[in-house]
Amino acid sequence: MSQTNPQPPVDYELQGDQMPDLHDESRRLMTICNACRYCEGFCGVFPAMMRQKTFTDQDLDYLANLCHGCNGCYYACQYAPPHEFAVNIPQTFARLRADTYRRYTWPSCLSGLFQKNGTLVSVLLALGIGLLLVLVNLFNPPEVVHGEHAGNFYAVIPHNVMAWSFGGVFMYAVGVLLFGFWRFRRDTAPGKPETPLSVAGATHDAMVMKYMGGGGVGGKMDGCNYPDESFSQIRRVFHQLTFWGFLLCFAATSVATIYHYVFGWEAPYDYNSLPVLLGTVGGIGLLIGPVGLIYLKHVADPNTQVGAQRGMDTGFLALLFLVSLTGLALLAWRETGYMGTLLAIHLGTVLALFLTLPYGKFVHAIYRYAALLRNRREQKS
Amino acid sequence: MAAAITARERGVKVLVLEAAPKDFRGGNTRHVRNIRYAHPAATDFVTGAYPVDEYYDDLLRVTQGNTDKELSRFLIEKSEDSADWMQAHGVKFQPPLSGTIGLDRTNAFFKGGGKQLLNAYYTVADDLGIDCRYEAEVVDMKIEDGVFTAARVKYQGAEHIVEARAIVIAAGGFQADTEWLKEGWGEAAEGFLIRGTGYNKGRMLRVLMDHGAQTAADADQCHAIAIDARSPKCDGGIATRVDCVIYSIMVNRQAQRFYDEGEDIWPKRYAIWGRLLAKQEDQIAYGIVDAKVNDLFMPSMYPPLKSDTIRGLAEQLELDPEALEKTVADYNAACRQGDNKDKEFTPGVLDGLSTEGLEPAKTNWAQPIDTPPYYGYPLKTGITFTYLGVKVDKEARVQFEGQGGRSVPAANIFAAGEVMSGNILGQGYAGGVGMAIGNVFGRVAGEGAARHVSN
Incomplete structure (x- = not known):
């Protein structure tokens, strides 16, 4: 009688390039989970799994991106290591998620950037700030760089230069991200058109971070088992602060762009103007959220984490924090002689953020959204 | 664990001796999915009422009357607040979902299964100051005239004598002891697979039987x-x-x-x-x-x-x-x-x-x-678990053989869970009954033990 091995092909502690095929391991786990199904009450992954009997590599990519690493299934698992079945969904899916980030990036020769993400972020940060400082000082005499300009950034860097250079980098990042989203969606949900309901549903799920709430009975939300075994909403709180902080800052920039081009209202804007208010509130979110998430990740149970991915996970968060910190500092001291230098530093961090956007943890948002879309489409209402 | 928590909440000092390592603690509860409990109406996690009488009829039917009827009735009535008790001790339930096994009216499903329930119990136990020792195997008990005085425990490579004023045995059936299974099944037992923990070898049951405890159910009865x-x-x-x-x-x-x-x-x-x-x-x-x-x-x-x-x-x-x-x-x-x-x-x-x-x-x-x-x-x-166990009364006290075959309850020896499941399950099974037995008799045993110690 042929025996199909339920045991993991290799030690589950192995990492990086020593890994067994991630799809094979994920398939092994999903086959065990689909015969058990105890975890159907935790998140979207298990009900989605129960809708099928077999799993293609693309199905597994989809399920891995539907998983948000709440660890509920890990702590509740009767088969978690050291059990011989060695079922560890959060860790395995975290690896597979990172693998999808690498496979769906463009150009593919840059996929290695995900593995050295901590280094990438650090180097680009240094280069970005350095470059901006050099340029600002090269094109301006010292009295302009260190002069007081009543908060007028364009006295140091002309508006057109700033808009075209940063706009260009940003558009490149968006293009790479959209291309990844399109390819991922094409592979994991071929030929399935979205419906208004699937888009509205998935957008709702993303906005409120439905699954991070953890589900529960009677409309209550139990929360995630993060950073440890106890149930908690803390990760959702920090993630919401980060997410909405990011969106508000983005909104601030968009409003300012409209002011500039549509109404001809040029910066600097008052402290009580819409762009500054949005940016300030968002910026505060981006100070608290990323610090909280980095802290949680730091104290989280290593059995549920992938050590090798720490650089990618924290690099992006650290960058968000620095962008926000320098941005708020710039706002606070924009009427002093420090403005020019602070502007260069802030824009350096923004440059690093934009450049690493498609090659770091940020990409989880697009693949997760694609997964939420398929999840909503397949759900019976 | 229900016994330990209940006793500790009544103010007595509790030591939990678990034969398994921490990762495999809690016996077969780790593999459990749900509890069958009586309830008068639908809740957030069951779809409708399951009255005591219906539960009782179901139990009589599946066991074909092979049950201690008084004790069964007692179990079912006491199960009415089981889910509340569990929730109050940190256990999370899931809403009635797919209903894969058609039990969404009668049984409450633990979110993620029994291990989540165990994790909650051990967290509560820790908060209450209950001392839990893992890989601590009780190998023998000192029992004289139905009175327990001390347990012999293998722990960290040495043998210890642990004295206590009462003991609750919740050590499971003997399904992982193939030799014992052979007493009921003959050589066929060699071919059995054990669905649950490999630590349930029935050692405590054997010690109690050797000391004259009365038994319930036959050696070949099991799930x-x-x-x-x-x-x-x-x-x-x-x-x-x-x-x-x-x-x-x-x-x-x-x-x-x-x-x-x-x-x-x-x-x-x-x-x-x-x-x-x-x-x-x-x-x-x-x-x-x-x-x-x-x-x-x-x-x-x-x-x-x-x-x-x-x-x-x-x-x-x-x-x-x-x-x-x-x-x-x-x-x-x-x-x-x-x-x-x-x-x-x-x-x-x-x-x-x-x-x-x-x-x-x-x-x-x-x-x-x-x-x-x-x-x-x-x-x-x-094999999931064996039914042969010690006979108990409504206070979960182990019954010893007295003069003329009379049942004499032990003063300070209580039993809960699989080790006394034979009182309820003479044969047959209905999903989620095992968990009800564990929870109800666990709480009763913990209460009884605490009362005995406090007096």
């Missing part, structure tokens, strides 16, 4: 189901279960059928196939299905063996190919005869589609096995 023959010897849990039986023909090592596979809907027959397999050679049988029905039941953890011919499948299953071909041909010839010609094959309900003139008959879902590929699921007896 046993058909599980994949490729499962590990111990601890395979729920995922090794295979649900192919009702849509299959089941053949033994001789490639012969031996029982009506289509007798009733699967949840009602789930628990008889363990015993049926136990009576076959090597305690193994093979479910044979074709491509028409292979997607009609829950996917299995181990992939079925597969072939485009019955002969090829027989070779993979190491069965006599001629014999299997003949069995399938005979079965196919008996399908769709007479009245059954025009009946519709209908999964999920008793469709009455029966064989004609075949022995044994298949009385539902009998349609020819004729659409390749063919699939074979090797199945063995998987």
Whole structure:
């Protein structure tokens, strides 16, 4: 009688390039989970799994991106290591998620950037700030760089230069991200058109971070088992602060762009103007959220984490924090002689953020959204 | 753990001695899915009322009256606040979802299963200051005239004597002790797989019996189901279960059928196939299905063996190919005869589609096995837990043999869970009863022990 091995092909502690095929391991786990199904009450992954009997590599990519690493299934698992079945969904899916980030990036020769993400972020940060400082000082005499300009950034860097250079980098990042989203969606949900309901549903799920709430009975939300075994909403709180902080800052920039081009209202804007208010509130979110998430990740149970991915996970968060910190500092001291230098530093961090956007943890948002879309489409209402 | 928490909440000092390592703590509760408890109305996690009387009738039916009726009634009445008690101690339930086993009215499902419940209990225990020691195996107890004075404990490579004023035994059945199983099952026990923890060897039960404790249920009574023959010897849990039986023909090592596979809907027959397999050679049988029905039941953890011919499948299953071909041909010839010609094959309900003139008959879902590929699921007896246990009263006190066979309750020895399940389960089973026994008698035992110690 042929025996199909339920045991993991290799030690589950192995990492990086020593890994067994991630799809094979994920398939092994999903086959065990689909015969058990105890975890159907935790998140979207298990009900989605129960809708099928077999799993293609693309199905597994989809399920891995539907998983948000709440660890509920890990702590509740009767088969978690050291059990011989060695079922560890959060860790395995975290690896597979990172693998999808690498496979769906463009150009593919840059996929290695995900593995050295901590280094990438650090180097680009240094280069970005350095470059901006050099340029600002090269094109301006010292009295302009260190002069007081009543908060007028364009006295140091002309508006057109700033808009075209940063706009260009940003558009490149968006293009790479959209291309990844399109390819991922094409592979994991071929030929399935979205419906208004699937888009509205998935957008709702993303906005409120439905699954991070953890589900529960009677409309209550139990929360995630993060950073440890106890149930908690803390990760959702920090993630919401980060997410909405990011969106508000983005909104601030968009409003300012409209002011500039549509109404001809040029910066600097008052402290009580819409762009500054949005940016300030968002910026505060981006100070608290990323610090909280980095802290949680730091104290989280290593059995549920992938050590090798720490650089990618924290690099992006650290960058968000620095962008926000320098941005708020710039706002606070924009009427002093420090403005020019602070502007260069802030824009350096923004440059690093934009450049690493498609090659770091940020990409989880697009693949997760694609997964939420398929999840909503397949759900019976 | 219910006993430990209850006792500690009444102010007494509690020490928990767990034979297993921390990762495998809590016995079979780690593998549990739900609890069957009486409730007067629907809640957030059950879809409707399950009155005491209905529960009682169900229990009488599944055990065929082979139960301590007074104690059963007591269990069911006390189970009414089990779910509340669990929630109050951190346990999370899930809303009634897929209803895969049709228990969403009668049973409350733990979110993620029994391990989540255990984690909650141990967290509460820790907060309450209960001392829990793992890999601490009680090997003997000092009992004189039904009074416990001390336990002998193996812990960290040394033997210790632990004195206490009361003890609650919640150490499980003896299903992981093959030699003991042989007392009820003979050599067939060698072929059994143990679905749950490998730490339930019945040591405490044996010590109590040696000291004259009275017992309930017979040594061969247990919960046993058909599980994949490729499962590990111990601890395979729920995922090794295979649900192919009702849509299959089941053949033994001789490639012969031996029982009506289509007798009733699967949840009602789930628990008889363990015993049926136990009576076959090597305690193994093979479910044979074709491509028409292979997607009609829950996917299995181990992939079925597969072939485009019955002969090829027989070779993979190491069965006599001629014999299997003949069995399938005979079965196919008996399908769709007479009245059954025009009946519709209908999964999920008793469709009455029966064989004609075949022995044994298949009385539902009998349609020819004729659409390749063919699939074979090797199945063995998987024992969940044994019923033979110590006799207890409504205070969960262990009953000792007095003069003239009279029952004399022990002053300070209490029992809860599998180790006394035989009082309720003389035979048969209904899903989630085991958890009710554990929770109700655990709380009663903890209360009794605390009362004894406080006086």
